[in-house]
Each structure stands twice: as C-alpha cells, then as structure tokens.
Amino acid sequence: MRLIVVGFGNVGRSLLSVMTEQARDLDERFGVEPKIVAVLDSKGGAVDSKGLNMRELLETETRERTVAATPKVGQFGLTPLSVIGDVEADIVLELTPTNPVNGEPGISHIEKAIRNGKHVVTTNKSPPALAMRRLQRMASQNKVLFRFSGTVGGGTPILEFTKKTSEADEVQSLRAILNGTTNYILTQMHDPNISMDEALSQAQRLGYAEKDYSLDVNGIDPALKLTIIANYALEREISFKDIRITGIADIRLEDVQNHKRERRKIKLICSIDDELSVAPVPVEAAQPICVDGSLNSVQLRTKYIGETTLVGPGAGGLQTATAILSDLLYIHQTRSQGNEA
C-alpha cells in the first residue's frame, strides 16, 4: 500500500508515529504494509519509490521545519499537484488545513488524485463539506474510493456510527456537540470566576484552540462537520449554506450561571430535524449528549431503535491518525473483497 502524504502538520506527524508503532500489528492482522512514497509540506517534499524512512522524516521535520530538507530524498519547491500526478502510489492522504471559503488547495489535490486513479483519504473538512457529491461521483467514475472519517469527531467514529444506524433504521433527528474548543470554553464558564476571554486563553494554552479560533467561536467548524454528516451519513442533499449558524460570542457568564442553577448547561448544539442549525442551546445536564470539556457527542433519535448516543474526544493528532488508519483498512478490505471474487 503505497501512500502519498500531502500536508505534514500535527496529524501527519501523528500518523507516522502511529504507523511506525503499529507496523507489525497492521501486517500480521490485516496484511497491510503501508509504504510512504512521498511527503509534501508547504516548502517542498521528499520522494522515494522504495518507501521513505519514517523516523528520518520525523527527525528532519522536527529539526528543519520541513521534510524538503531530508538528506538525499528531499527537494525544496516540489508541489503536491506534480507529485500526485507523477509518483506511482495507491492512495493520497490529503491532510492540508481546512479552508471554508473555497476548499482550496484541498479540492484540487483530491481531484488530481482521483483523475490519476488514486484512492483518497482526507482529514480536511472543506472538500467533503463543500464538494462531496461532485468528488464522490468523480471517484466512482474513476473506480477509486474517497474517505474522510477523520473530518468529524477525530477518532470517535461519529460518521460511521450515524451512517450504519441510518442504513438499518430511519434517523428522525440528530443532535450533536461537534466542536471541542467551544465546548471547553462553555464548560470552563461554569466557574463563575472564568469569563469567556479567560476560558479562550486557557483553550489556546492547552492546544485546543488554534491561533485563529474564529472558525470555532463563530460556529463555522461545527457547521462544516454537520454538512458532512448530513450528506454522507444521512444521505441528505444539503449545502453548507442551508445551515442556520449562531456562534457562542454573545453568551454571557451570567447566562451560563443562570442555567447552571436549573441543572442545564449551554452547549453549542448542531441539530438536524426539519431544519439544520448550529446554535447555543440549554441542555439538561443529565442527558447523555451533555458532555463536558473538549469531548464531542452525537445523539440519534430513530424510528425503531429509539435514542443512541456516542461520546468521545473530538480532535487530536493521534486520535485523527486512527481515523486515517481506519479509512486505509476500509480501502484495503474493500479492494481485497473485490479481488477475491
């Protein structure tokens, strides 16, 4: 299984660590031997068709801030589009940052990969949120798979859980907490001495919030995730623009405290029923969906099963790396079944 890795931030580095640690297990249990034939970051890349040395890549990147500096195999100025087109590989891992404006450069990377007959796994939210149907059709025409488990819930399998439930039952409504940063902030504000600004600073110190936290606080990040869930797992044809979005910026410490006395907590709730919305809503503290800190949760109400809830960490490099592994195993298993017949 030859991989091209595009984007080498926290998730890419975590993936290489996990793969190195789990290499023997992946081979023995699944017959999967991932071989990284190219890695790209913003300064260039490293290419070796025999497989790059993962430890050397990680060490070089730590020391030099770019994989382009890797001895012998590194090259400054290499671009993702040229490598995706020219280097032989089975799967492209698109791990560049989310761009909610137009999904670039992620969408172009993915289109190029699909046209070249390469499967795609991405953790970048904007391509599936802004162009899922088009990319799915293109993948299907080119007989490759397009997977994005890591875009929602980090390693918590929110997408697959929702999709499987929706296949065998009718999902009538969904409520979810899909953003760890805002959930951490709202949780901290239960302490009457912690303002939103103070909670936000804490979240940044702990690495939950990015330097640019506006996508979290404005509700854009969870709305992108909700778009992916609706289209992929619930097969609804909705666009990101269909979601009514209210962020948490106007929540006052006083509101949080008032609800606390009534055993409710204000949560940034993503919801799907007749309408789609992201908005701060008071939730009964005893509800399984009402999780604290940076946890995520999703609750489905279905016709036959009733209510089921999944709770877990919503982000993190190592967590998201397991979602990528899960997609790689899916591709491996789907291809093997095809070949056995």
Added chain:
Amino acid sequence: MRLIVVGFGNVGRSLLSVMTEQARDLDERFGVEPKIVAVLDSKGGAVDSKGLNMRELLETETRERTVAATPKVGQFGLTPLSVIGDVEADIVLELTPTNPVNGEPGISHIEKAIRNGKHVVTTNKSPPALAMRRLQRMASQNKVLFRFSGTVGGGTPILEFTKKTSEADEVQSLRAILNGTTNYILTQMHDPNISMDEALSQAQRLGYAEKDYSLDVNGIDPALKLTIIANYALEREISFKDIRITGIADIRLEDVQNHKRERRKIKLICSIDDELSVAPVPVEAAQPICVDGSLNSVQLRTKYIGETTLVGPGAGGLQTATAILSDLLYIHQTRSQGNEA
C-alpha cells in the same frame, strides 16, 4: 434475497413488521428485496418458494399461535433441519431462544445452514458465545458469512463499534452495562421504598424481564454477551468459562442507598482488561457509562483515542430487528463487492 426464518417469537414478528414497512426503502436505496421463503416455529412451518405473504403470516400467528396454520402454505410438524436442508434460500435467520447449557438447537441449525452453503444471521447468543471460532471456520470453508449483531445491545451497534475501534487502535480495556433487566432493577432501587423483589416485578410487568429471569439476575446473560464481544470484536481467544461472574442477587437496598449518598451507583459491570468479569460495582454517577433504566452502554479505553462511550437501548424486538437488517445489508454489500470485481 431469499430468507428462511427459524424461530418466530417477538424478534421474528418485529422483523417482519419492519421489513414490510421498509420494503420500498430497502429496494430503492440498496437494491435489496427480501423474500421470506420459509418460517418455522415450535409447531411447524410455512414454505413458499415464491415468497410468503408477510401480513398473512403475522395474522395467522396472532390468531392461531403458530405459522403452521397458515392457509395452503402452512404445515404442522415441519422441522427446521429439514427445511434448512431442502428449501433453496440465500440466508438462514436463526432466531431461537438462547440456551446457555449447550447452545442447542441453535448450533445445529447454524451448522446445517452453513454446510448447505447458506449465510447465517442469528440473534441467539449461545452459538456465537459457545462456538464462535468453530462456526466462523466452518463458514469461511463454505464461503458463507456468519453474522450476529443482534446478540449484543439490541439495535445499539456495540459489536461493530468495538470491532472498528479495535482494528484502528489498541483497546486496552472495556467496561460495559450489557443487561437491561438488571440495570432497570438497580436503577429502581435508588428509590428507598423499592426492594429488589418489587423492582423485579416491575421489570416483568414492563416486559424487560423474562418469566425465567435467572439468566439476567445471575449475570449469565451479560457474560454470554461479553464472551461474544471479546472473541469477535477484540479477537481474544476466551471461553465463557474464563469469566468470573457475580450476579446482583446479594445487593441490598441499603448498599444502593449508601452509594447514592456518595454520588455513585451500583451497576452490573462487564469488564475486560487483564481479566474478564461480570460483577456489581459502584460507578461514579457522572461517568458517561453510568446509564439508568434499561439502557446499555460500553466504554472503551484505547491507546490513541482515549475513552469513547456508546449508549443505547439494549434489547427490544424492533431494535433487534434493525440489527438483523444491518447484517442482511452487510451480507448484500459484501457479496456485491465480490461480484463487481
């Protein structure tokens, strides 16, 4: 998709209702048209290779207490083994009751089906709990699939959630509430005026507890489920006998009340780490796993993701019927992928 249904109790009847209601959806979304070619209960069966009329079967069974009385197609004295052997079909649904002593007659039904090249879906806990490896090997040799999602958690996808997490990550420990009857009883005992006997009577009135509730109260039922989880989802080679089992019979109202004051609840916890056990354990009420009423829950602690928790109803006819549908779709999708290559 031609089905033989063996055992026609609450789950079998619910399945036919759900299939009738969802028929159009199953066809349009998945191209699946389930056709029931035989149904068997303890008195006989009904067979029609062109497909039985589901509504007529349900009406006959309600009126006459057996499908053998169905006009034209019914026959008293028909046995599952002869029908499984003689009637052409793709899948056998084994829905007879759990027999923890030796797994019969379920195991024999399943063996016969597999030897005849038929896929098997069961909701009967004893075959996968007592003979999983043997039945899996036999299925693999005969190129058929053996599925049992409905044996654990009703419609809540506890097995698949645990298996998928364990494939992409290392599950270091598992804790779960897997029996709705005992969880209901322990929850009711939070009221200081409700004794265990009173709670048990309530559970029977509500249909949670069988007339013979000993498998629940003694911890046998959740231990069978834990055996299935360990072998299937965690790939551990363990036998039912390896589990240390303590039921809830010795729990006193006073114990429940004492823990309540400390914000803990006594729960019948199934756990897997170095050892496997089923035992009443005090759990902090704020833990996501600490669910009330007849709910089930499972919490995984993994190397990379951390803690994830799934909560949902643990039983019920309609719920379990969706688990069967989910297995049928799995078989359909796996076979289609094989045929496309």
